[in-house]
Amino acid sequence: MLDFLHQLFSHLCGQNLAHTWSLGGEALPCCQRCTGVYVGAFVAALLHLVRRPQPTSFWRWLNGAFLLFMVPAGFHWFPQGPELRAASGILFGFGIVAFLWLPLPEKFTIYDLRFTSARDDRRVNRKSQIINALGLLAAIIGTPLLGASENSLAAIALTLLTAGGALALALLLVANLFLAARGLWRWFFQPAPRVAA
Numbered sequence: 001m002l003d004f005l006h007q008l009f010s011h012l013c014g015q016n017l018a019h020t021w022s023l024g025g026e027a028l029p030c031c032q033r034c035t036g037v038y039v040g041a042f043v044a045a046l047l048h049l050v051r052r053p054q055p056t057s058f059w060r061w062l063n064g065a066f067l068l069f070m071v072p073a074g075f076h077w078f079p080q081g082p083e084l085r086a087a088s089g090i091l092f093g094f095g096i097v098a099f100l101w102l103p104l105p106e107k108f109t110i111y112d113l114r115f116t117s118a119r120d121d122r123r124v125n126r127k128s129q130i131i132n133a134l135g136l137l138a139a140i141i142g143t144p145l146l147g148a149s150e151n152s153l154a155a156i157a158l159t160l161l162t163a164g165g166a167l168a169l170a171l172l173l174v175a176n177l178f179l180a181a182r183g184l185w186r187w188f189f190q191p192a193p194r195v196a197a
Helices: 002-009 032-050 057-068 070-074 082-101 118-148 152-189
Strands: none
Touching: 002 152, 032 082, 032 118, 032 152, 057 070, 057 082, 070 082, 082 118, 082 152, 118 152
């Protein structure tokens, strides 16, 4: 299975061995930054699925900053070790999931906010933001720790998280393309409602 993942991720990642964790003598299927992107995407998708945060203005700006941070990090405008490469990827993974989840209907979340009051919504959203922040922090701390481990279980965990994140991103992309195609179909081919004179 690892050979298949190496082949699959070779289309998405440069697989620079100098920037790839090798656990138990076997290199992971992608570099530290890409591992971070997919781990971040997996954790963010899981958090959005369980309890989707309300997209406030601050939330949008923060996730936009996560995406923009990839520019200086990805172009190596400052020195980076494995921890910073993974962290920049995790931030990017969180940002991309946040924006790919925006157009999805509320039914793509387990926790339903429709039956709560406005005050409860604010309290639930604050909890969602705290849970997302804790998930982000756990990913930023845990991913390099797993990558630095020589344990074969760490290799399995990072490989599964990476594959899960790639799958989550693929599913979100397909869902967004479907919604865009459906919107274009309706716009072009459904008649406009008649207005009574």
